[in-house]
Amino acid sequence: MKKFGFTLLLLLTSNIYSETINGHTLPPEPDPKINNSTLLGIDSNNNGVRDDVERWIYKTYKDKHPIHIDIAMQAGRAYKKVLETPKRAKEIHNIVSAPVYCEGYFRVFADMFGDTKYIQQKILGTSFDNIYFNISERNNAYLQYQQHLSGDIYLVPRPSKGKNFCDFNTSKYE
Template sequence: MRRPFLAALLTTTLLVPAFAAPPLPEWREGDGYLIGVAVQYQGQTYRALQSHTAQKGANWNPASTPALWQLHHGPVQRCSPWQAGYSYQLGDQIRYEGDYYRARQAHTAHAGTEWQPPRVPALWQPIAQCDAVTPVPPGNTDTINGIKVPPDPGAAGRKTLAGIDADNDGVRDDVQRFLAQEVGKHPARFKYAMEMARITQQEILTAGGNDREKARALFNQWRMSSSCFERTYGPTQEYEWRLNFSKRYEALHANTPDRMTAYRKGDELVGGMMFRSPVRYQCD
């Protein structure tokens, strides 16, 4: 239920045919936006700070919602906005009020502590901009379909719920290697598959918190990434392969008892919820 690849495939022919979006599409109320997507609004260019749906009537236009949109003056590298309540690892890179920071030490930004990056220089180091991905140490990478990936974590990668993420990109190393092998020859396909995997990992790691609204938000983000992934194919292109891919994708994410438990818990959290799809998704 929570990974509706089959539903997406079956409804592909019912969707509006894939359109050739202009280089910078106009922002529209009701659309869904992935993190990093650029849009035009009132003659200005904005980039999405987080994946979201511009709910109708909420007035979440780029000029009015700095938590969701950043005015774009030049190249902006992808990194997540700082959020209270999150656990950060050494080297994590974030955005906060238009500035960029790298974590000096691992910590949890407990709600109410007011540990915003500018307030705690012992925890956050200002940087010029975020790297697209925290690089893996030189000499400690493999190349799959032209993509540099961390080494195979092997059995060590199954010892904990989080597994091993050597390059700190939010995706387990074994999952990243799988995606590079399966869809790495297609840059856009690989990008959206990685975004799906990041969100799935967050769902697994946060399922134990029983936060249904957070589960709903993550699920909506995953649906947007999944929609963009599907649009890299034609309506019936490689249908059987995509069904098989979805099964292996899910099996890999839930490949230990703890991960399977968390995966099922995520299903329970969103069970019975109502979801409203935007008119369309904006994909890069």
């Protein structure tokens, strides 16, 4: 009987990991109760993006230009810093803003000079924030981060320089 239970568990586990989108094996869907019991949630593949967020990104953008996934994953890694250290907002601001600048380059600037329409809908913004900061503790960390930024002036780079803020290999798209 024990052997059967182990085999069944192994089968269930292997089926959870068998979901692949665009060649990427998704982590298993985390139990919401466990995932939301901590600020950082579950990141079973240790790629810096919470599993529920990673699954949402790949499922939401699977039929879009692949750059959507790269930018959203970069934002997921950056937003983790907000949850870890909201009081260091001024130190991490450039990391957290980098995916927005990267998106701006590919949404506005890169599209002006080529035939490829990279991004047809905004990736980062309220929808992404609502997925990432989906419980009150995460939202409070984000508000705390915003409060620590308050009162300062932050320069936004020219859209033509936004590509420099991408943390992935952009040459595969150009």
